[in-house]
Amino acid sequence: MADYNMMEMMISVASRELENGATVGVGTGAPCAAAMLAQKMASPELIIMFEAGGISPELPEMPISVGDSRTFHKALMAGSMGDIMESCSRGFVDYTFLGGAQIDMYGNLNSTVIGDHANPKVRLPGSGGANDFASFCWRMMVMTPQDARRFVEKVDFMTTPGWLEGGDSRAESGLPLDAGPYKIITNMAVMDFEPVSKRMRIISVNPGYSLQDIQDNCGFELLKADKIVETQAPTEEELRILREEVDPYGYVIGR
Amino acid sequence: MEILDQGKGELFVDPDPDKLRGFFRGKNRKLIDKCMTLKDAVDKFVNNGDYLGIGGFGANRTPIAACHEILRQGKKNLGFAGHTATHDMQILSAGEAYDRIDVAYVVGLEARGLSSCSRKYLESGKVKITEWTNYSLTVRLQAAAMGVPYLPARNIMGTDTFNYSAAKMAECPFTGKKLALLPALSPDVSFIHVHEADMYGNARFKGIATSDIDLAKASKRLIITCERLISNDEIRRDPSSTKIPYFLVDAVCEVPYGAYPGTMPYEYFSDEEHIKEWMSTEKDPDAFKEFLDRNIYNVKDNDGYIMENGGLKKMQKLRRKEFLFKEED
Numbered sequence: 001m002a003d004y005n006m007m008e009m010m011i012s013v014a015s016r017e018l019e020n021g022a023t024v025g026v027g028t029g030a031p032c033a034a035a036m037l038a039q040k041m042a043s044p045e046l047i048i049m050f051e052a053g054g055i056s057p058e059l060p061e062m063p064i065s066v067g068d069s070r071t072f073h074k075a076l077m078a079g080s081m082g083d084i085m086e087s088c089s090r091g092f093v094d095y096t097f098l099g100g101a102q103i104d105m106y107g108n109l110n111s112t113v114i115g116d117h118a119n120p121k122v123r124l125p126g127s128g129g130a131n132d133f134a135s136f137c138w139r140m141m142v143m144t145p146q147d148a149r150r151f152v153e154k155v156d157f158m159t160t161p162g163w164l165e166g167g168d169s170r171a172e173s174g175l176p177l178d179a180g181p182y183k184i185i186t187n188m189a190v191m192d193f194e195p196v197s198k199r200m201r202i203i204s205v206n207p208g209y210s211l212q213d214i215q216d217n218c219g220f221e222l223l224k225a226d227k228i229v230e231t232q233a234p235t236e237e238e239l240r241i242l243r244e245e246v247d248p249y250g251y252v253i254g255r
Numbered sequence: 256m257e258i259l260d261q262g263k264g265e266l267f268v269d270p271d272p273d274k275l276r277g278f279f280r281g282k283n284r285k286l287i288d289k290c291m292t293l294k295d296a297v298d299k300f301v302n303n304g305d306y307l308g309i310g311g312f313g314a315n316r317t318p319i320a321a322c323h324e325i326l327r328q329g330k331k332n333l334g335f336a337g338h339t340a341t342h343d344m345q346i347l348s349a350g351e352a353y354d355r356i357d358v359a360y361v362v363g364l365e366a367r368g369l370s371s372c373s374r375k376y377l378e379s380g381k382v383k384i385t386e387w388t389n390y391s392l393t394v395r396l397q398a399a400a401m402g403v404p405y406l407p408a409r410n411i412m413g414t415d416t417f418n419y420s421a422a423k424m425a426e427c428p429f430t431g432k433k434l435a436l437l438p439a440l441s442p443d444v445s446f447i448h449v450h451e452a453d454m455y456g457n458a459r460f461k462g463i464a465t466s467d468i469d470l471a472k473a474s475k476r477l478i479i480t481c482e483r484l485i486s487n488d489e490i491r492r493d494p495s496s497t498k499i500p501y502f503l504v505d506a507v508c509e510v511p512y513g514a515y516p517g518t519m520p521y522e523y524f525s526d527e528e529h530i531k532e533w534m535s536t537e538k539d540p541d542a543f544k545e546f547l548d549r550n551i552y553n554v555k556d557n558d559g560y561i562m563e564n565g566g567l568k569k570m571q572k573l574r575r576k577e578f579l580f581k582e583e584d
Contacts, residue, residue, distance in 0.1 A: 028366040051389060052312040052339070053463030060579055064527070065365045067312035067339070069520045069577060072463055080464035081312070082397065085390040089409060108414075112386065117419055123377045125369070127416050128339060128360030132390035135410035158415040173413030174424065174433025251366070 004234045006187035007253045008242055009206060010143045011037060012234035013185050014097065017141060023047045024095040025088060025133050027066050029252050030143050031097030032059070036246045037238065049093060051129035053079040062251050066129075085129070088136035091176070096137040098130045099144055102155040105200045105220045107142065107162025107181030107193060109134070110155035117157060130160045135175050139182035146186035151218040163198035170198070189214045190231055194223050204231040259433060262420035264385030267334045267355050268306050270404045270439035278475050282502070286487075288454045289507045294556065296478045296506035297324045301444050306334035307353065308396075308445030308474055312465035313365055314342040314517030314525055318448040318480045320510045320557035326350035327552060336442060337361040338392045338466060341370075342517055345533065348376040349547055355383040357440070359392045367530060372537040386419040387411075393466045395440035399473035407434035445474035447499070448514050450522065452481040456504025457490045457497050462520035464498070471499045480510040482522060512561050512570055523573035529564055 004012075007030060014034035018024055020043040026032045027050075035048050036059055047056045052067030057075040065071075072078040087093055100109035101124055111130060115121035134140045140162075144150060162181045164170045170180055184191040184200060188209040194201045201223035202214060207230060215222055234242070247253050291299075301307070307325075311317030322343050325333075335353040337344060339360040347353055349372050362373045376382060387395070390410055398406040411417040412424060412435050423436045447467050449460040458479050460467070471477055479499065484507070490497060512519075516526035516533075536546045554560050561570065575582060 052315070052465050062366075064367065064525065065313040065315055065341075065518070067315040067463060067465060068518050069315075069462065069524065072520075078461075078463045080468065081389060081393050081466050082469070085393065112415070117384075117415075119380070120378060123362055123374050125360050125363035126337075126358045126386060127388040129389040131388040131414060131416050132410045135412075157419075160416070161412075161414050164413045170413065174409065174435070175412055176409050 002234060002236055002239055004239055005254065006145065008234050008239060009187060010185050011242060011253065012238045013190060013231060014141065014143050015041060015238070017183060018043050018046050018095060021045050022094040023049060023092060025049045025051065025084065025093050025137055026097055028063055032062060033242065033246050033252045034097065034143070037242055040241045040245060041238065049084050049087070051084050051133070052081055053083060055079055055084070062247055085132050085136070088133060091138070093137045095139050095141065096133040097141050097143060098134060098160060099142060100160065102150060102152045103142060103144065103184070104152060104155050104162070106164060106166050106198055107140070107184065107200065108155055108158045108164065109142070109160040109162065110157045112157040112159045114156055127159050134160045134162070136179065138179050140180065141183045141185060142181070143185045146188040146214060146217045148217050148219045151220065153220045163193060166198040167196070188217065191222065199223050201225050202228055204229045206231045207233050256425050258423050258425055260424040262417050262422050264419050264421040265355070265383055266421035266438055267357060267385065268440055268442070270398070272402045272404050272439065275399065275441050276402060284502050286455045286501065289456050289504060290454050290484070291506050291508060293320060293324050293480060293508040293510055296508050297321065297328055297330070300476045300478055300505055301325060301330050303330055304332045305443035308336050308442035308470050309340065309343045310445065310447030310465070310467045310470055311514070311517070312339050312463070314530070316448055316460060316462065316514055316519055317343050317517050318446040318513055319343065319346070319515060319517055320513040321446040321478065321480055322346040323551045323557065323560060325352055336392060336440065339389055341365060342530065344373050345370045345537070348373040349537070351376060351381065354381060357385050357387055357392060359387050359389045364530065364534070368534060370534060370537065372543070385421055386416050388416060391420070391422070391437050392440065393469065394437045396466055396469040396473040398437065398439035399441040400469045403439065405436045405438045408437055409434065411435050440473060442474045444476040444478070445470055446478050446480060447471060448480045449499070450482050451485045452479050452507050453485055453487045453490045454507060455487065456499070456501035456507050457487070458499040458504065459496045460498055468498060471503050476505045477503050478506045478508065479504050480508045480513040482511055482513065482519065484509045510557050513557060515561060516564070518577070522577065523570055524576040526564070526569065526573055
């Protein structure tokens, strides 16, 4: 078995979700690496969009900012934030990857404050474009380490919508219909959401981990799919491309 | 219209479009020379207490030199649109220049990490905070640009971001769907950094627009900082390239490297070493004070700042980086 680290695992798994010809709204870091890896593997015609206006760049290296020059290097269009977010709002964007300091069982994310809003323990950046992407893109995914401090019963602040309170609550909220959290990819497992309750559910377990490990590192009860498979580890080819072409300086994969 | 729900955040700017029209009625439409130094522009057009808009996105095509000048002149009690505000916010936080903020993205510098200076200032209790999202602020600027009091959108509903915003929710009269109503945002004064402008304020930039076209239209007063002044003949030779027309503009300041240490597309890439220095130095109050004196308070203008940080040689190196030249260093 190939030797790989947690970031390489999550990025490889995430990249396989992005089919050829789809559109994906990404930020810097791991999401961008996953999209770049997908383009170099099975999805050369994956269209990458950056919220500040870059549409379908040929990324020469990992961007530092979602608005730096690389995000529209040899792009199809250097547009505006309105161009991107309006496309999302009209239903043109299939996927997005988001993250946060906290996530709950419905995939709601917190990136605003730890503690009370008026008197926070830690002030975090806020939504940025996360709430917008999660409101509009058809399928929202999260890549994050599995950790009970991160996977919490209740987020301190719901910055970004998942399935809200579960059930039909998102459909009733006014957010666009049929869009929402799709997969949660961690170093230990891949989760989806049970279709009726909209609760997070384990669908595959990463090599080297057990169902117990996953539950022990989660602050709420996870559902389990009827059939749980083992997650495919990163292949030699994925690792080579990731290390040599996508992130040669190890900014994201840390090598 | 029945209001179904509303956020409890404070609305910092009056969205009344007739007041904005009244202001614009009095704005000079003549083609006059608006060139001045950045120092004079900040002195003349930024008042304590104004609501401030800063163009660009993150540290990209962002008018950093203007932020420095705001600190040098000790402007205070500003309102601020934190629309992916990164290094600009770090500077304005260092000077405690604002006391209320519409937050979309703040405190962080994207992949570079969090700014302890921005974070401490927001956690200090000295700043009133209303939450939004990047697209919400874009839509709010767009509403002001259109001369309407609000625009509907389908984001932010169902979340605490809505609960701590100043948005309202209502039912669509055509479809019955719920909509978030986002109030117009017209800053008192904004700065936008561009590649080229003529003396009247006709301005061009290259690369992504972020939300700058709407910001330009929405702002009561607008100061353009540019890498280069160009002739009016050049503007008229290629009118399709004009992104911001002169009548929106109050002052034109030629400030080469005015987005440094951020990126200016097709000109220079960001100076990551210097930004790292900011982020490490700001953790130590004494070192940070000395750092701010050396880079901002004790230099006369942006030229002084550039000279303090490697001068033309450094700028040439960042230009090679922008164009992806490989080099040993």
